Amino acid sequence: MNNIGRCIIVVLIALAAASPVNAQRKVNLQEQVMLPGTALRFDSLLGIVSRQTGARFSLNTRKFPPGRIVRLGSGARSMAKLLAEIRQYTGIYYTILGEHIIFIDNPPPGAKPVLAHPATKITAKVKAPAPLITPWRQQLHTLPPRYPSLAIPTNFDTAINFFMTDTAWALSKKDSTLGRLHTPADSARQLTVTGGWSWHPGGHWKKETDSSQYIPVTVSGKDTATDKTKPPITDKARTTATGKTSALQSWLQEIFASHYQRPASMKGNGSSERRPFAFLLNAGVSADEMNYVNPTLQLGFPFLYGIGSWSSNFSNSSLRWGAGTSVRLPDDWRLHLQGTTGQLKQSWDTMTLVSTMKVQHLKLALIAEKKLGNHFSLQGGLSFNRMLTRYYDFNGQFQALDKSAMEAMSTYFSLPKPPYTLSDNYGSNGNVKTWIGFQLGIFYNMNLPKRK
Known part of the structure; x- marks a missing residue:
């Protein structure tokens, strides 16, 4: 009985001693982590680190997609260095709670940069640290003492908010309203843009004669004294008012x-x-299964552009025209859907009668484009082709010939022939051939003058 009691007491003492250790367990930022490759999915990277260190991770998958590819160097590194590289590559901040690492989109209060090497003792007086700047902001330039201001014509129903030019201001990210301005944390005279801005018709830039004058800023709402004193409507408030x-x-x-x-x-x-x-303006040359040289010009917008080309196989040549559309894909790829048509016309004189052959060639192509640099790109893909051949007499009247007559007539003309056919039908409307072909070309992407 005494032995059993002693055993129970020893077990209780061991559990009591182990509980504070487990409760106070924290992430060891100096622990080494081994990465197997240079390009890893974000969720795979976190899984590897979790298995090696026992740390747990939490993140908002809407803002930080787990399938995003993170390119880091392979080999061993400390947890502190790995987290610093993740923040530098993706702009994600983090905070540590025990053995839990939580990724956040804003820096935690009082966050200090993690040092990848042992900190050195500084005896001199340390200046106050500069305010943190979020990774997606980018300083454009320092404003002159007299600032440009936006003059807005007042012939439409708007409300005007006035901000002092001595206060730095920035345009809100993903905000189509010019008036949605907010003041940065620091009062340095700089203009920051947080993701792109759009120009609104009806406004123009001018120089103020006095730097203490106000800047009029358009804010959506009615032109009343009450609205002028109200702050700009936020995206959250607008979503609540108008619904999803x-x-x-x-x-x-x-x-x-x-x-x-x-x-x-x-x-x-x-x-x-x-x-x-x-604007999209591409010029290049391509080849397909029937025409060896196809100088081509593509002009328009990325989502809708026109196509013009001259096709030749050194025996026949013709002009082709059509239209195309494209969507952007990851890693400098773009997918095009193009439709073109062209007509080849030949005549044969028998000294007494003139016969004419007309060939209508329709092509629907699915093309993949890969950028090779700032200007050049490679385009290649498959196409569905339909070629209609018809014969006309000397009066220009269509001749409805049977198969044997059309085959006999074709011997007098230089008829373009596909390498193979899916179908080859003869009927009262003419001869119709269909096949699947290819298209491959190289293009020069011309950069039109940019907006000042």
Whole structure:
């Protein structure tokens, strides 16, 4: 009995001693982590770290997609260095709670950068740290003492808010209203843009004669004294008032505001913005199963452009025209859907009668484009082809010939022939051939003059 009692007492003492240790367990930022490769999915990377260190992770998958590819160097590194590389690559901040690492989109209060090497003792007086700048903000330039202001004509129903030019201001991210301005944390005279801005018709820039004058800013609402004193309406308030955006509207916004915009460098620095409806102008040469040389010009917008080409196989040549559309894919890829048509016409003179052959060639192509640099790109894909051949007499009247007569007539003309056919039908409307072909070409992407 005494032995049993002693055993129970020893077990209780061991549990009591182990409980505080487990309760106080924290993430060891100096623990080494081994990464197997340089390009890993974000969720796979967190799984590898969790298995090696026992740390647990939490993140908002709407803002940080788990399928995003993170490119880090392979090999061993400390947890502190790995978290710093993740923050530098993705712009994600983190906070530590025990053995739990929580990813957040804003820096935690009082957060200090994690040092990848042992900190050195500083005896000199340390200046106050500069305010943190979120990774997606980018400083454009320092404003001169006299600031440009936006003059808005007042011939429409608006409310005007006035902000002092001595206070730095920034344009809100993903906000189509020019008046949605907010003051940054620091009062330095700088203009920051948080994701691109759009120009509104009816406004123009001018120089103020006095730097202490106010800047008029358009704010949606009625032009009343009450509205002038109200702050701009936030996106959250607008969503609550108007209800959720319809699925069709969201799809259209995604298509026209994301997929069909091209970057345009802003004058004065290396930053860029996305312009909707940017012009597309590509010139190049391609080849297919029937025509060996096809100089081609594509002009329009990325979501809708015209196509013009001259096709030749050194025996026959003809002009082709049509239209195309494209969508952007990851990693500098783009997918095109193109439809073109063209007509080949030949005549044969028998000294007494003139016969004419007309060939109508329709092509529907699905093309993948890969950028090879700033200007060149490679396009290639498959196409569905339909070729209609018809014969006409000397008066220009269509001749409804049977199969044997059309085959006999074809010997007098240089008829384009596909390498094979899916179908080859003869009827009262003429000879119709269909087949699946290919198309491969290289194009030069011309950059039209950018907006100043």
